[in-house]
Amino acid sequence: MLEWFAGLNHIVQALLATCFTWFVTALGAGLVFVFKTVNRKVLDSMLGFAAGVMIAASYWSLLAPAIEMAEDSGGAAWVPATVGFLLGGAFLLLVDKLLPHLHAGHPTEDAEGLKTHWRRSVLLVLAITLHNIPEGLAVGVAFGALTAGIPAASLAGAIALALGIGLQNFPEGASVSVPLRREGLSALKSFWYGQLSGVVEPVAGVLGALAVVLVRPLLPYALAFAAGAMIFVVIEELIPESQMESDTNIATIGAMLGFAVMMTLDVALG
Numbered sequence: 189m190l191e192w193f194a195g196l197n198h199i200v201q202a203l204l205a206t207c208f209t210w211f212v213t214a215l216g217a218g219l220v221f222v223f224k225t226v227n228r229k230v231l232d233s234m235l236g237f238a239a240g241v242m243i244a245a246s247y248w249s250l251l252a253p254a255i256e257m258a259e260d261s262g263g264a265a266w267v268p269a270t271v272g273f274l275l276g277g278a279f280l281l282l283v284d285k286l287l288p289h290l291h292a293g294h295p296t297e298d299a300e301g302l303k304t305h306w307r308r309s310v311l312l313v314l315a316i317t318l319h320n321i322p323e324g325l326a327v328g329v330a331f332g333a334l335t336a337g338i339p340a341a342s343l344a345g346a347i348a349l350a351l352g353i354g355l356q357n358f359p360e361g362a363s364v365s366v367p368l369r370r371e372g373l374s375a376l377k378s379f380w381y382g383q384l385s386g387v388v389e390p391v392a393g394v395l396g397a398l399a400v401v402l403v404r405p406l407l408p409y410a411l412a413f414a415a416g417a418m419i420f421v422v423i424e425e426l427i428p429e430s431q432m433e434s435d436t437n438i439a440t441i442g443a444m445l446g447f448a449v450m451m452t453l454d455v456a457l458g
Contacts, residue, residue: 194343198372200332201343206324206393210386212354213320216361217382226362229438230385234359235430236439240446242323242354242426248454249349250415253333253340254408261408266409275409276416280322284424289315291429299368309368309381316364316385316419319425322417323353328396331408350378350456353449357386367450 193201210376219226251269258265290311299311330346367380369375394416400407430439 192384193358195437198331198334201346201402202328202393202397204389205323205327205331205346206281209323209327209357210383210389213357213386214379215360216358216363217365217379217385218366218420219362220251220375220378220382221426224365224369225406226366228433229435231359231363231433232430232433232439233375233442235363235426236299236442237446237449238356238359239422239426239430240443241352241449241450242422242446243443244417244447244450244454245326245352246422248351248451249345250331250411250418253345254411254415257259257408257411265353269412271407272412273416276322276418277420278416280318280417280420280424281415283318283321287314287318289318291315291425307318308371309373309377312364312368313381313385315425319360319386319421320357320389321392322365322385322414323357324392325396326414327353327389328393328398328409329400331393332397332400333411334406335404338354344457345454348450354454355449357389361386403422 192301193204196204251273254272255265258268284300286301288299288306288311290299290303290308296308296311304311322364327346327350330349334343334346361382364385365378369378373381396410400410427439427443428440430436433439435447
């Protein structure tokens with residue numbers, strides 16, 4: 189199976205990998221068929237875990253290879269990493285200001301982005317969709333980097349990143365579907381909206397892979413860009429939401445475990 193996958197075009201690999209992360213989002217959304225609510229402590233631990241995975245992935249799978257590639261090219265290694273990282277954060281900040289969305293647990297009047305009369309369910313889905321853009325982009329760029337033939341970019345490392353993103357997508361799917369179910373939507377509709385938030389990942393993945401395949405000099409910048417976008421999501425949303433309750437240790441432990449799991453995946457496989 190792995191040999192078959194390794195023989196595919198890297199853009200096709202990116203598509204399949206991000207379809208996997210979308211599938212795990214759907215699995216998380218499927219919890220709505222079993223539970224109408226999720227214990228807050230469980231949700232906080234899952235959000236913390238997702239934050240830990242994304243922080244670890246941002247360095248080991250994205251920033252470290254970007255720095256190594258810049259060093260191999262003979263330029264100032266810090267330039268692509270710094271510029272790309274800040275541009276990634278700026279891009280998510282811009283999207284955050286423009287895209288109407290609502291974070292779970294907040295009243296509809298707290299919706300961010302441009303003012304709209306869209307339904308609450310749509311705004312909740314868009315909040316998680318916003319998170320999934322950098323995740324899909326990161327996986328796509330990692331697989332697209334394989335075309336450059338640079339030692340820092342490996343198939344095992346790209347697969348490890350896809351596995352890590354997939355793991356943390358499970359709670360994200362649940363964090364959309366379960367609140368919708370609690371607000372009165374049917375289980376089927378709640379599941380549909382939950383999995384829909386992950387549709388953007390294959391799109392972003394293919395675009396990311398295409399970008400670095402077509403414009404190879406952008407590769408270090410693209411890797412750092414994806415890292416900056418993911419860190420923005422972690423700091424702006426995942427960590428604050430996971431720490432809202434009085435017992436913050438649960439979310440913190442979840443973040444530590446998520447970081448350790450992603451670090452292990454990347455170092456062991458990459």
